[in-house]
Amino acid sequence: MQHINKTVFINYVSCPTLGWMTKRDMLPKPTGLSNEFLYLEWKNVRKMSWQLFPDAVNVKKTINNMDSLSFKKLIQDSDIETICDAQFTGDGYSTRVDILQRLKLEDNSWHLFGVKSGSRYKAKYIRDIAFSVMVLTKSGINVHKTTILYLSNDYRLGMDASKLFTKIDCTEKVELKMQEFLALSNKAFKDIESKNMPEPCIKTNCKNCPTFDICIGKGIKNHIFDLPRLSKLATEKLIALGVHTIDKIPDDFEFTQMQTVAKNCVLTNTPYVSDNLKIALANIEQPFYYLDFESVTTVMPLYPEIAPHTQLLTQFSLDKADSFGNILDHYEYIADQTKDCRREIAEKLIKYLGESGSIITYANAESIAILKLADLFSDLSEKLDKIAERIVDLELIIRKNYYDINFHGRTSIKKVLPVLISELSYANLKIDKGGDASAAFAFMAMGLYDEKKVEETKRNLLKYCAQDTLAMVHIHQFLINIANNNTNNDTTIVEENYK
Ligand code: SF4
Numbered sequence: 167m168q169h170i171n172k173t174v175f176i177n178y179v180s181c182p183t184l185g186w187m188t189k190r191d192m193l194p195k196p197t198g199l200s201n202e203f204l205y206l207e208w209k210n211v212r213k214m215s216w217q218l219f220p221d222a223v224n225v226k227k228t229i230n231n232m233d234s235l236s237f238k239k240l241i242q243d244s245d246i247e248t249i250c251d252a253q254f255t256g257d258g259y260s261t262r263v264d265i266l267q268r269l270k271l272e273d274n275s276w277h278l279f280g281v282k283s284g285s286r287y288k289a290k291y292i293r294d295i296a297f298s299v300m301v302l303t304k305s306g307i308n309v310h311k312t313t314i315l316y317l318s319n320d321y322r323l324g325m326d327a328s329k330l331f332t333k334i335d336c337t338e339k340v341e342l343k344m345q346e347f348l349a350l351s352n353k354a355f356k357d358i359e360s361k362n363m364p365e366p367c368i369k370t371n372c373k374n375c376p377t378f379d380i381c382i383g384k385g386i387k388n389h390i391f392d393l394p395r396l397s398k399l400a401t402e403k404l405i406a407l408g409v410h411t412i413d414k415i416p417d418d419f420e421f422t423q424m425q426t427v428a429k430n431c432v433l434t435n436t437p438y439v440s441d442n443l444k445i446a447l448a449n450i451e452q453p454f455y456y457l458d459f460e461s462v463t464t465v466m467p468l469y470p471e472i473a474p475h476t477q478l479l480t481q482f483s484l485d486k487a488d489s490f491g492n493i494l495d496h497y498e499y500i501a502d503q504t505k506d507c508r509r510e511i512a513e514k515l516i517k518y519l520g521e522s523g524s525i526i527t528y529a530n531a532e533s534i535a536i537l538k539l540a541d542l543f544s545d546l547s548e549k550l551d552k553i554a555e556r557i558v559d560l561e562l563i564i565r566k567n568y569y570d571i572n573f574h575g576r577t578s579i580k581k582v583l584p585v586l587i588s589e590l591s592y593a594n595l596k597i598d599k600g601g602d603a604s605a606a607f608a609f610m611a612m613g614l615y616d617e618k619k620v621e622e623t624k625r626n627l628l629k630y631c632a633q634d635t636l637a638m639v640h641i642h643q644f645l646i647n648i649a650n651n652n653t654n655n656d657t658t659i660v661e662e663n664y665k
Pocket residue numbers: 181182183184187366367368369371372375376377378381382383
């Protein structure tokens with residue numbers, strides 16, 4: 167029998183059904199480059215933390231040759247002060263602890279260090295460490311003190327490990343949470359190991375649960391979670407009323423305008439087009455520039471003078487059209503992965519974006535990034551600020567003026583595109599998600615790809631980013647057709663200059 171690990175237990179605490187499913191590997195497996203990269207970063211941060219304890223015995227390295235008796239001896243050997251990466255089990259639970267240091271106290275107690283790769287303290291850290299302390303307690307280890315090590319914003323590339331971490335004593339908070347977990351642990355063990363799945367019970371958490379489609383949401387069309395931006399309070403009220411689908415929501419239930427729109431779309435099975443759509447689109451000035459950025463964010467800085475978790479622009483795609491759907495030029499840029507290229511990106515944007523015409527983006531990430539570039543390069547700030555003023559957010563126009571029940575309450579480009587322009591898809595791209603694009607760039611920047619792989623990756627990244635701008639051109643054209651009551655929705659795009 168496999169022991170119950172932290173993920174299973176923490177999921178059980180949030181929902182017993184979820185804990186039971188997690189134990190049986192029923193959750194979708196995380197895949198893709200972004201997942202691989204996350205794991206690599208986590209490993210790197212842990213390794214750096216062990217450098218703070220140079221005399222520590224790394225148990226993971228030696229455990230293969232170690233039986234449980236030898237491991238016990240290791241713990242009892244008072245000459246060994248610190249151990250890292252050690253696995254403990256007790257009462258059917260298991261945990262792998264980052265660093266455990268012997269305290270010089272008479273009660274033979276220990277100091278547990280939990281390593282986290284965030285650069286801000288988060289409440290969930292307490293929960294994670296409390297689970298480890300619970301298992302340590304069950305396995306006979308007395309933990310007297312607990313400390314969280316998370317990343318310092320002052321760390322820069324090349325500094326040693328002592329500058330990477332901020333320490334925070336969390337003994338009291340962990341002890342409280344640990345007692346709570348300990349009191350629950352016997353019942354949790356029984357429920358999780360039971361042959362019968364705990365009965366699912368709908369709650370607000372279900373909305374973002376990875377098993378929603380095979381659990382509470384199975385076979386349900388137009389679930390209340392498909393309403394756009396439904397608040398936690400409104401969700402709780404609907405659940406308390408026993409309402410699970412949009413069509414059953416009482417007429418007098420208080421909604422935002424777009425939630426009412428979504429409900430009417432379900433009842434009439436017709437998309438919604440606002441009277442203001444034409445006006446919103448008329449404010450977009452020619453020539454049209456469709457702009458999309460990609461960026462990389464890493465825990466460990468890739469370049470000098472960059473703090474952990476800094477988001478760095480790495481590429482852009484830009485389509486210029488003189489009229490609806492008539493692309494005149496396509497520009498694209500991808501950074502040299504060996505250096506920080508933000509200045510070059512800022513200069514190229516100024517050059518390509520000219521001084522007139524609307525800059526169409528999807529959501530506000532590009533606007534925020536351009537304002538950050540303006541802050542960073544004061545000599546370019548005037549021009550960059552003017553560029554930011556010309557930005558029109560196509561997602562905002564959709565969010566206020568158009569709704570289709572197949573959006574399922576969301577308006578991201580990945581949700582909207584297959585509904586509006588089904589023939590344009592990301593399916594045939596080697597890189598088809600923002601997270602994977604970021605990870606691919608990080609792998610190149612870390613020198614983990616050879617020259618051939620770098621070339622291939624850059625080609626795939628350029629294709630991915632170009633797909634986003636092409637999608638925007640088509641969505642813009644679709645909206646124009648709808649606003650002009652052109653029901654055939656011809657979104658043919660002239661792409662002569664599209665390389
Ligand atoms: S969908 Fe809801 S009830 Fe089902 S496992 Fe997830 S959180 Fe639990």
